[in-house]
Amino acid sequence: MMRTTAVLAMQSLRRLRAVIVGIGLILAAFQFLLTQVAVFLQRSQAFGMLSSLVPEFIRSLAGPGMLAFMSFTGVVSLGYFHPIVLAALLGLTISIATEPAAEVETRFVDLTLARPVARTQLIARTVIVLVVSGAFVLGMMAAGTWTGLACCTPSNAPRPSPAIVRSLALNLAGVAWCWGGIALAIAVSARRRAVAGGWSGLAALAAYLVDYLGRVWDPARGVSRLSPFHYFEPMSVITGGRLSGTNVATLLAIGLVGAIASAIIFSRRDL
Amino acid sequence: MSVTAIRLDRLGKRYGRLPALRDVSLDVPVGDVFGFLGLNGAGKTTTIRILLDLVRPTTGRATVFDRDCQTQGLAVRAQLGYLPGEPGFYGDMAGEATLDLLGRLSAHRIDPAWRRTLLDRLEFAASDLRRPVREYSTGMKRKLGIVQAFQADAPLLVLDEPTEGLDPLMQEAFYELLGEVRRRGRTVFMSSHVVPEVERVCDRLALLREGRLALISTIEELRSLAGRRVRASFAADVDPPAAWPPDCEVISVAPRLWDMRVRGSIASFVSLVAARPLADLDVQTPRLEDVLRKYYAAQS
Numbered sequence: 001m002m003r004t005t006a007v008l009a010m011q012s013l014r015r016l017r018a019v020i021v022g023i024g025l026i027l028a029a030f031q032f033l034l035t036q037v038a039v040f041l042q043r044s045q046a047f048g049m050l051s052s053l054v055p056e057f058i059r060s061l062a063g064p065g066m067l068a069f070m071s072f073t074g075v076v077s078l079g080y081f082h083p084i085v086l087a088a089l090l091g092l093t094i095s096i097a098t099e100p101a102a103e104v105e106t107r108f109v110d111l112t113l114a115r116p117v118a119r120t121q122l123i124a125r126t127v128i129v130l131v132v133s134g135a136f137v138l139g140m141m142a143a144g145t146w147t148g149l150a151c152c153t154p155s156n157a158p159r160p161s162p163a164i165v166r167s168l169a170l171n172l173a174g175v176a177w178c179w180g181g182i183a184l185a186i187a188v189s190a191r192r193r194a195v196a197g198g199w200s201g202l203a204a205l206a207a208y209l210v211d212y213l214g215r216v217w218d219p220a221r222g223v224s225r226l227s228p229f230h231y232f233e234p235m236s237v238i239t240g241g242r243l244s245g246t247n248v249a250t251l252l253a254i255g256l257v258g259a260i261a262s263a264i265i266f267s268r269r270d271l
Numbered sequence: 272m273s274v275t276a277i278r279l280d281r282l283g284k285r286y287g288r289l290p291a292l293r294d295v296s297l298d299v300p301v302g303d304v305f306g307f308l309g310l311n312g313a314g315k316t317t318t319i320r321i322l323l324d325l326v327r328p329t330t331g332r333a334t335v336f337d338r339d340c341q342t343q344g345l346a347v348r349a350q351l352g353y354l355p356g357e358p359g360f361y362g363d364m365a366g367e368a369t370l371d372l373l374g375r376l377s378a379h380r381i382d383p384a385w386r387r388t389l390l391d392r393l394e395f396a397a398s399d400l401r402r403p404v405r406e407y408s409t410g411m412k413r414k415l416g417i418v419q420a421f422q423a424d425a426p427l428l429v430l431d432e433p434t435e436g437l438d439p440l441m442q443e444a445f446y447e448l449l450g451e452v453r454r455r456g457r458t459v460f461m462s463s464h465v466v467p468e469v470e471r472v473c474d475r476l477a478l479l480r481e482g483r484l485a486l487i488s489t490i491e492e493l494r495s496l497a498g499r500r501v502r503a504s505f506a507a508d509v510d511p512p513a514a515w516p517p518d519c520e521v522i523s524v525a526p527r528l529w530d531m532r533v534r535g536s537i538a539s540f541v542s543l544v545a546a547r548p549l550a551d552l553d554v555q556t557p558r559l560e561d562v563l564r565k566y567y568a569a570q571s
Contacts, residue, residue: 007375015363107359111419114323114353114429115376116345271325 004117008125012099013132023092024137028144031079035148038075042157047071073160074238076149079141080168081234083208086175089137093176094200096129097183100266102193109271123184123263130180138169138176160238167243168234174251178228179204181258188266228254276301276336276427276458277322283330284317284482291317293482294331299460299475301426304453306469307462309479310567315462316356318479319431322460323353335427349378352423356431356462358416362405366395366415369404370422377423389418392444409436417445421452428452430461434468446472470559478566485566490559497557498534506548516540 013020041047051070069078079085100122103109113119142165149159183200190196207227214224224230231247277299284292292314299305309315320326321333324344333340335347360369374381390400393414404412413436420428434442449459449472463469469476470490478486488496498520508526515521515531516539522530527550533540537554544552 004376007372011372015361103359106361107355107357108361110323110325110353110355110359111373112376113325114348114351114355115373116349116378117376118345268327270327271320 001118001121005121005124005128008112008117008121009128009132012096012125012129016096016129016133019092019095020133020136023088024140027079027085027088027137028140028147030085031141031144032148034078035076035145035153038072039153039157041075042072042154069235069238071238072158073164076145076160077164077168077234077238079145080165080172081232085141086172086208089134089172089176090179090204091201092133092137093130093180094183094197094204096133097126097180098187098190098193098196098200099126099129100184100262101187101190101196104190104271105192113271119267120263123188123259123266126184126262127180127259130177130184134173134176134180138173142166142169164237167237170248171232171234171237171243171251174248174255175228175232177255178231178251178258179255181255181262182228183258184262185258185265188262189269274301275299275334276303277305277460278334278337279318279331280333281331282318282321282328282333284314284321284326285329290482292321292328295479295482295484296331297477297484297487299458301458302453302456303474304449304459304472305461306473306476307460307479308464308466308469308476308563309462310464313479314482315479316431317482319353319429319460319462322351322429323348350425351427351429352420352425354416354420354428354430354433356435358412358419360404360412360415363403365401365403366407366411367400369415370400370419373419374422377425379423379425381422382424385424386418386422389421389448392448393417393441394444410438410441413437414441417448421448424452424455424457426457428457428459428461430459432463433461434463434465442468466560466563467558478563480566486563493559493562494557495535497559497562498532499537499557500555501529501531501533501537501540502551502553502555503529503531503540503544503547503549504551504553505544506550509547512543516543 041050047070069075100109103112103122109122112122145165153159179200182203183196186200186203187193187196208229210220211224211227211229213220214227214230228251231250233244233247237243275298279295279297282292282295283290295314295318307315307318317326321328322335322340324340324347327341336350338347340347370386395414395418399411404415407415417433420430434445437445452459461473473490475487475489476493477484498518505527511524511529518534519540520532522532524530529544531540541552
């Protein structure tokens with residue numbers, strides 16, 4: 001059983017390696033460049049100027065996170081919560097998680113499941129690929145940050161501690177895993193990858209907007225708890241707070257429920 | 272080991288309100304090449320997908336070598352090789368990588384010499400194997416499908432429309448391959464539209480019509496069921512007998528030509544005409560296609 005799952009996982013990783021490595025390199029380069037932007041702003045003493053340029057009402061609307069962002073640590077850490085980075089990571093996650101739907105669509109699943117391969121092994125394969133690719137991309141991002149800080153940053157710069165970078169990466173990993181589980185649950189019910197990917201993307205966008213609304217508009221705060229992004233709190237880490245274990249556990253639990261539901265749904269459906 | 276390779280017991284499948292398969296029961300003996308016939312939508316592929324546990328039956332059960340296809344699916348699928356009607360390969364994978372991957376997922380170790388034999392028989396060049404599957408023609412994809420189904424040398428081969436898309440030469444190579452696996456004692460369960468193909472390679476056949484089993488028979492039984500067409504022409508005018516031998520059906524009778532359909536032995540008819548001034552006797556073996564046409568016609 002384990003050998004078969006490993007064969008399937010290796011096969012998927014081999015097919016996806018260009019995309020995974022490509023996204024990893026781009027995000028690592030982005031992290032590296034952000035450290036250089038932070039160094040530039042630090043050298044030109046622009047952080048103070050930048051924060052004074054922000055109007056008071058925007059500061060009060062955005063909260064203390066706005067000021068935290070306008071710091072050396074904030075700029076260096078930007079890649080761990082920037083919407084574009086989030087979109088790239090979730091795009092990769094969704095494309096991996098929808099592999100079962102693609103195999104049903106292309107009928108490759110007929111060839112694999114005509115052999116002594118359990119349907120749950122296909123789900124386990126996808127979970128392994130999600131974890132490995134997520135770890136690789138986040139590892140590359142952390143490497144980009146570390147390289148930027150290690151090689152080209154003045155020694156007096158207020159570098160973010162490794163614990164902050166680790167917490168931000170872990171938080172981002174939690175969000176990616178959570179959406180991996182959700183997308184997988186959607187994918188195992190679908191017959192077409194585009195449909196599964198489309199619904200997963202729409203769900204992520206809607207959840208992001210619901211969370212955003214909850215952060216800027218009090219009446220929507222309650223509803224925003226339904227969004228997984230509600231449990232993604234990078235700003236509190238940047239402002240010196242600790243990563244909430246409850247939030248990370250919630251994200252991991254959603255992903256796990258999605259993966260378990262996927263295994264059950266996929267095992268019961270007609271292919 | 273069981274003498275029955277496949278047993279379908281009152282198998283039924285509905286897709287929503289649409290019945291795809293109704294109360295189908297049949298046995299496929301070990302070592303047989305079994306043809307599974309029917310028009311499009313008759314339920315052939317649904318039956319095959321139930322055997323592979325890709326589709327779950329609504330009623331009844333299917334077993335392979337006495338193992339339930341649903342509850343013991345892994346053990347069942349360790350015993351079979353499958354060629355889908357439309358094999359879905361990854362276009363970006365090379366043919367060789369595809370065979371290697373599917374071989375590693377099989378229960379049996381792939382014998383490289385046997386795989387080489389299969390590739391040679393189907394005239395699959397090594398250079399073609401290294402190309403991505405998206406560059407393959409329909410026929411090449413079908414050949415790749417055949418090799419992946421046969422390479423594990425499984426005791427049971429389940430083939431869905433195996434010669435679809437093959438040119439006549441490759442069809443011939445496939446029939447020879449089928450003959451070889453039969454000699455090796457393998458059981459073959461193949462669906463087909465092509466009656467002459469079934470007539471040529473199969474020992475027995477079943478015909479599905481609108482999800483029901485309309486016919487199950489050996490090829491020989493079916494031929495005898497249809498009867499042979501016998502034309503006797505005479506050198507002079509003859510009178511018909513007062514009573515025709517049993518199993519003789521008169522098609523037309525003229526003074527110098529009797530046109531008959533004879534089921535079973537033609538010995539009694541031959542002695543009847545031998546007593547007359549016989550000029551010529553023409554015996555036509557019935558084509559299975561003619562026999563089956565009436566079963567098909569009922570559906571269409």
